């Protein structure tokens with residue numbers, strides 16, 4: 001093997017070893033933090049600590065609401081499948097402890113403690129087997145001649161442990177111990193991620209949620225995707241960020257969002273000196289709301305104008321009727337080239353085949369414009385769609401003006 005290739009390989013191996021050592025150290029320190037947090041969570045079990053809703057996307061909120069409705073319906077026996085389920089006698093007033101009773105502890109901290117306990121135990125169980133095999137391998141190299149029984153291996157073996165009976169501190173120490181001789185980088189990363197997530201959940205209960213919804217829409221993309229971050233990577237922060245994978249583009253000329261609108265998210269920091277402050281965010285949101293209000297007003301006005309300039313009216317029987325104006329046969333091609341003659345009824349065209357120019361054709365007319373225009377003016381002023389109606393049509397129906 002050549003020297004260069006060997007060196008390269010050696011560098012790669014050392015780099016991986018560094019990363020593994022770093023991961024092992026991080027797992028060990030996160031475990032210490034989590035064990036410490038569990039102590040605080042256990043203190044909270046008998047208090048009235050409650051966790052706010054934290055952050056939820058609109059979809060999650062919908063799902064959570066749906067689930068809550070279903071749960072409550074079930075609790076009230078409204079669910080059809082449970083309406084006739086047995087043990088009805090248990091619901092009699094004489095039997096205590098049935099039906100809805102208040103939990104004897106505050107559920108949030110207790111449930112996170114249980115989750116942490118279970119996760120540490122699970123990781124320990126998963127890592128113990130390879131760790132034990134490695135230990136055996138080591139011993140066999142050293143003690144090939146001796147027939148030894150490998151069981152039990154107390155510092156590693158978990159087979160004797162019961163998740164309910166073992167102190168978390170003991171489990172965490174063992175996991176830390178096992179991790180220190182484990183080298184699979186992706187698996188170590190997964191364990192660290194899991195522990196960090198548990199740490200975050202514990203902090204959510206102790207310190208309050210790390211992220212909450214901002215009540216207003218993002219000023220740039222208009223979605224309800226603004227998140228208030230109270231804590232990030234274990235540190236206290238005060239940041240509002242438009243989160244998500246959708247494109248969110250602002251009108252600042254040099255903003256990174258123009259290069260990659262799905263990757264570069266907009267952030268507002270709660271500090272007077274920053275470029276994008278919460279105050280600036282508030283101003284943008286106010287401006288956006290005002291724009292929307294003006295747009296709505298304008299659209300309402302257009303809708304009212306369109307409703308006025310119509311050829312329809314309601315007769316005494318409540319039926320919708322069309323108002324017609326009469327156009328001479330000599331003018332029909334000019335003013336109503338698409339006209340189709342009406343053959344029957346009171347509004348039928350009077351067509352004279354031998355003298356088409358003298359015919360009178362019934363063409364829908366704008367009722368509003370009959371009133372406002374001089375009747376002696378050219379017939380084009382009185383037909384429908386009238387000029388006013390056509391103008392509003394351009395405003396609201398054309399695809400490129402409403403985007």
Ligand SMILES: [Zn+2]
Nearest residue numbers: 218221242248
């Ligand atoms: Zn946005």
Ligand SMILES: [Zn+2]
Nearest residue numbers: 249250255257
């Ligand atoms: Zn931007």
Ligand SMILES: [Zn+2]
Nearest residue numbers: 341342349361
């Ligand atoms: Zn006609």
Ligand SMILES: [Zn+2]
Nearest residue numbers: 309366369386
């Ligand atoms: Zn009109």
